[in-house]
Amino acid sequence: MRLIEQIITLKHCCQGREEELRENLGMNVSEYNCLSSFPDGEIISSNELAERLHLSPSRMSRIADVLVRKGFLKRMQDKSDRRVQHYALTTTGLETKADIQKLLNECEASLKARLSKTALKDVEKGMAALLEAMSE
Numbered sequence: 586m587r588l589i590e591q592i593i594t595l596k597h598c599c600q601g602r603e604e605e606l607r608e609n610l611g612m613n614v615s616e617y618n619c620l621s622s623f624p625d626g627e628i629i630s631s632n633e634l635a636e637r638l639h640l641s642p643s644r645m646s647r648i649a650d651v652l653v654r655k656g657f658l659k660r661m662q663d664k665s666d667r668r669v670q671h672y673a674l675t676t677t678g679l680e681t682k683a684d685i686q687k688l689l690n691e692c693e694a695s696l697k698a699r700l701s702k703t704a705l706k707d708v709e710k711g712m713a714a715l716l717e718a719m720s721e
Contacts, residue, residue: 592715606688610681611655615640615648620657621685623674628661631670646670657681 586594607617619638623629635645649672652658657678663669674682697705 602692606685610685615644616652616655616657617685619645619648619652620674620678620682623658623672623678623682625674625679625682628671628673630663631672634672652678 603617607614610617612620619634622637623634631645631649632642634649635642638645640648649658649660649670653660653672656675658672659675661671661673663671700708
């Protein structure tokens with residue numbers, strides 16, 4: 586199998602596991618990505634969040650509205666500019682993000698348990714080289 590085919594197969598395997606997790610949480614891809622990448626304990630503006638996720642401000646606003654309605658985020662208006670919205674994780678958001686991390690850690694541990702120490706080191710080395718090559 587060619588390298589690119591292996592990368593695509595790996596991507597599909599990861600997406601399948603992530604999709605199962607998202608479905609259990611009742612989230613779509615954008616909501617999941619937003620919650621997963623939201624910084625713990627920080628208050629962040631909608632524009633800053635949009636930049637981090639590479640989304641338009643209007644798209645980010647729609648995603649944030651859904652996450653607020655679902656109780657994962659709380660919204661605060663900027664004191665100096667009423668047009669600016671700030672967001673923070675709610676207790677539910679923090680707990681859900683922790684649950685996501687726990688499940689991802691379990692998935693990683695399961696993968697690592699199936700590989701010998703040598704194979705694991707080879708995979709880690711190869712993944713680092715691949716990421717570097719793809720970042721150029």
